[in-house]
Amino acid sequence: MKPELRFETKRMRACSLGEESSVPDIAGSAILQNDLEFDLDEEDEIFEAYGTRKNAYPYRQYQAYSRELKERRVKTAVLENDCLRAVFLPEYGGRLWELWDKRRQENLLYTNDVIRFSNLAACNAWFSGGVEWNPGIIGHTPFTVRPLYTARLEEAGIPVLRMYEYERIRGVEYQMDFWLEEKDACLNCRMRIVNSGSRVVPMYWWSNMAVPEYAGGRIVVPAKEAYTSREAKVSKVSIPQVEGVDITRYENIPSQTDYFFNIPEESPKFIANLNQEGYGLLQYSTKRLRGRKLFSWGHKEGADRWQEFLTEDAGRYVELQAG
Secondary structure, eight states, X not given: OOOEEEEEEEEEEEEOOOOEEEEEOOSOOOOGGGGOEEOOOTTTTTTTTTTOOSSOTTSEEEOOOXXXXXXXXXXXXXXXOSSEEEEEETTTTTEEEEEEETTTTEESSOOOSSBOOEEEETTEEEOOSSEEEEEXXXXXXXXXXXXXXXXXXXXXXXXXXXXXXXXXXXXXXXXXXXXXXXXOSSOEEEEEEEOOSSSOOOOEEEEEEEEEOOTTOEEEOSOSEEEEEETTEEEXXXXXXXXXXXXXXXXXXXXXXXXEEOOOTTSOEEEEEEOTTSOEEXXXXXXXXXXXXXXXXXXXXXXXXXXHHHOSSOOOEEEEEEO
């Protein structure tokens, strides 16, 4: 089939988001990353604390959401060719919600069976699943549950999905273009951040990919070192063995943790989540997108509770991040 871009609606079980707070976020809330100590050399921590923020001003918080699920119609944008079907949620920050390998009829992402909010984003309301796009500041973007401007373009006869906004904290415009050519077996993503002002601004960009925690699964990344934190102190560790645990096999990770992989300059920039057969999601980019990260909730009682709290019956997941 020729590549298609369709705008549709999808029936989903979701909670009510409620209204925005009546006042802007002045006081802010505790951001764990702002309180970290760094046990690193000068080159590794050269930008430590650069551009940190205590709040999401001028954005207002979403604090009036419920936990009651109701069936709702959610707007979607669907890109499809013979190999892939990608489903986006333009009303929720442009989230890539599903990515189907049509030849195997498998979804490469962890797609939640509900949209259920919790206090984990810069503006409070956040939900798990799919691929979230985060510009501007540390933390889940203020646009996590906000709509983006959405347009259809064409380039050489190929439909292109464009979603874009003006980010008011940093004062920049950003746009995200997605497309599939006729024989593409991978989704093309082109990101652009434009500083149209006259001063240098700090910028933090990361895509947050929720992927299934496969039984016997693992991640693959071209790195021998990673940055991680213990008791709010960041240090560099050798991988894959960390304190006797092969952290690339995420089922072994005992406690909630992050690993920011130190990929060498000359190495290709990618990260993959693979099942026991070696099948799964591969994310790769040009060398300008340097960083890759693994986040795991861990496998203790508290981790199990968080996984249950965020979903209904969709199961466990881990997050792969690129930024």
